[in-house]
Amino acid sequence: MIYGYIRVSTDKQTVENQKFEIEEFAKQHNTVIDEWTAEVISGTKKADERLLGNLLKELEKGDVLIISELSRLGRNLLQIMSILNYLMEKDIMLLTVKEGYELGNNINSKVLAFAFGLSAEIERNLISQRTKEALARKKAEGVTLGRPKGLAKLSTYKLYKHKNEILRMRANGMSFNKIAAHYKVNRATVSKFLKRIGDENDGN
CATH class of the missing domain: 1.10.10 (Arc Repressor Mutant, subunit A)
Structure with a gap:
C-alpha cells in the first residue's frame, strides 16, 4: 500500500498544495496513492494526538509513506527521529517530495534523517534566539512592547x-x-x- 500524508498547521492554510505535490511526485514514479490522510493541526502535537498516529498504526511492512517534506511529521528533532525510527523498524519506506529523501531501514537513511532533524532543530533555535535578541534590543532602546497600558481613547x-x-x-x-x-x-x-x-x- 502507498499512503499520502498531509498536514497544515492552521485552517488558513490549505492541504491542496501538498496533495498536488505528492500526486505529481507519484505520477513521476509511476505509482498511485492508495490512501490519503490529511489534517489541520500543529506539528508540536504528539503523533498519537494526531491522525498521523492512527496512520502509523495502520502501516505494515513493505508499505510506502509519501509526504511533502519531513517537517510535516513534527516540529522538533526528537519527534521526527522517533517517527523515523518507528518507520524504519517496521520496514516502511518514507519518501519526501521536496527534499527527495528515500528513507528506509538502512544506515544511510538513519544518518540522513538525523542530519535533517538536527539542522531543523538548530534553525528553529536560531530563529528563537534572534527574536529574543531583537526584543531585548527594542526594550533597551525604550520601545514599549506589547499592548499599550491604560485605557484606550x-x-x-x-x-x-x-x-x-x-x-x-x-x-x-x-x-x-x-x-x-x-x-x-x-x-x-x-x-x-x-x-x-x-x-x-x-x-x-
Whole structure:
C-alpha cells in the first residue's frame, strides 16, 4: 500500500498544495496513492494526538509513506527521529517530495534523517534566539512592547460615532439592552462605552 500524508498547521492554510505535490511526485514514479490522510493541526502535537498516529498504526511492512517534506511529521528533532525510527523498524519506506529523501531501514537513511532533524532543530533555535535578541534590543532602546497600558481613547470605541445619539436614547429612558440591540452589539459594550463617557465627564 502507498499512503499520502498531509498536514497544515492552521485552517488558513490549505492541504491542496501538498496533495498536488505528492500526486505529481507519484505520477513521476509511476505509482498511485492508495490512501490519503490529511489534517489541520500543529506539528508540536504528539503523533498519537494526531491522525498521523492512527496512520502509523495502520502501516505494515513493505508499505510506502509519501509526504511533502519531513517537517510535516513534527516540529522538533526528537519527534521526527522517533517517527523515523518507528518507520524504519517496521520496514516502511518514507519518501519526501521536496527534499527527495528515500528513507528506509538502512544506515544511510538513519544518518540522513538525523542530519535533517538536527539542522531543523538548530534553525528553529536560531530563529528563537534572534527574536529574543531583537526584543531585548527594542526594550533597551525604550520601545514599549506589547499592548499599550491604560485605557484606550474614547474615540477608538466602536460606538463613538453614535455618541450623541446614544446619549439622547439614555436621556429618554431607553435601556442598555434596547440600545445594544439597535446597534447590534452586546449590552456590556454599551455599558462600558457609557461608563467611559461618564468617567471623562467627571474628570473635566
